[in-house]
Amino acid sequence: IFSLVTGKSVARFRCVSKHWASVLRRSDFTELFWTKSLTRPRLLFTINFKGKLFFYSVPQPHNPDDNSSLVATPYQTCSFPKRLLASISKPLCGLALLMDEPVIRNPATEMFCLGYDPVGKQFKVLCMTSSSFDEILTTHLVLTLESRKPLWRKVERKFLFVTNRRISYGSICINGVLYFGAEFGKSTVMVCFDVRSEKFRFINTDEVMEQDSRFELFNYEGKLGIHRNSYNRYENRFVLWVLEDAGNHKWFKHVLELSPYEEKMVENTKICGMTGTGEIVFASYSHLPISWCRLVFYNMERNTFTRVKIEGFEVEEPRVKKYIDTFIDYAENVEFM
Template structure:
């Protein structure tokens, strides 16, 4: 028998006054403190207990407390996509190491859920929400590549988060012949019905919309070209999630916007990292990589940093390729493979200050049968605000 779901459309204060005639054995502040320590799945179940409890779980002081607790213990999110006739995605997470001095060599992954993933592709994960694109099916055929009609076009989506208004927004663009057209925004949550809104963009965007994008302090960044030439000037598009306005940053070197360069959050600043090896990823003989950090977006100023890697042959097997995932709050670059084949799965942490590297085995993923594409996201935090979306 399913538990009843209580409507919390009423004002929380009204519900609290209605229940004030009953003496609560535990003060509200203490209830909030206790509930903020529960995982998000348990919080969702608690909403079904009573209107009183449901009203507490949407109070700003509770959601703020829950988010602060979650941010203090960030997670690494793994989305493992099985690739066969019946595609499935499995989601796991592990605690994200916060102390570079930790000597932990093994972490057990927590399983969250699985769901069919046919004709879908994973875009990004921001503040507890994951953005997934659905690929259209024409004449019974999946078309993850550009769809040919009278014009060659495809749609690309990006997920952003405004920490001021505490809103997630999805930005979608239709690309026609390598040029971005028809910009639309969808705001998640709130009381209004979900609907796409067209917005204006005065910045021409060309090139193929790649997978690398990141949202930092309410600004969504992704790579583009300033003109339609294949050797056109590379730029970083900046989309302010709150104002829904576009801007851009020029790059000094094209390597910053190279398709293989990963955009990361480096201490609250946008950065682009890329390997110095010919194949532009990290493997057992790679000796160095470079990172470009955006110092001033208005002046288009970047700083370049080169980092020397220790010998990787004792960590990485020949033929194993590692990719940049991001930077932790402890100034560690995170690298990991994108494929899983019934073998041990490792995450690598390179200390930017000390130039050392450590390897952590993620146990639990090896139980998956078959070959998988692994998407890894850092600084994953659960946000109780997203429960208002459902």
């Protein structure tokens, strides 16, 4: 019964008595709750506004009707100092990495990535630091979240690389491997960090990337997917690349030609990812008014686009433009509650 309630309810039930707390913290229960959560994925939305990060959630639709609507419900709110800007990583096994980014930065550059080892069932945070203006990441640290005495430890690397937001939007962890874009010499590469062995390697992306382009990373049926943004408003198509063979640096290219109507639907959007049912989800970069937003679901098998309106966002000053981050296939995890 407890595995069917929400994570918030589990947190409240743990406060009933020591016995309930003991039962609801057992590893077999948290594993059962996680398994059940995977069968009812949700859409997760975050809004960053005036020192607060607002979370909203709604059940993820499966094959939705065009122009249908859903009402998001408030999830929780996190506050942070006004001098900092909070950003959030893609949720991974129910957890997300919340990062504070100083508005005024010193020459040191840091990048944090959240990874998960499905074999050892461990969450790890990878931190890469540079202390020079060339942004070459020279120090690499790893933190295991389950450790009773968490300590950052250095990891070895065989090559130096530069990563920045001109290349890619963040990182993604798929099947125990962290991926993020970087520059290696004069080439653009995909850096791979094995969360279990804590080893680095890279994959060539010369055939994938073009000059003055940027890519988004997403999970394509258990493989790394890349959507390249060429910033060409007259290019009535979008291109997806899928990593078929990491060892041999082999990529598969999928091109979708868009009609003028379809092109308008996905204009000024980004890919949030691919759902477990094979639908690619697009979301706008910003929204005004904030009380609602629109998602576009692309069914690759049927080659159809479907629009879904998400309502229920209630944040002060609705006429002020704010940015909404959209995450798909979110499932609650009560292990760390």
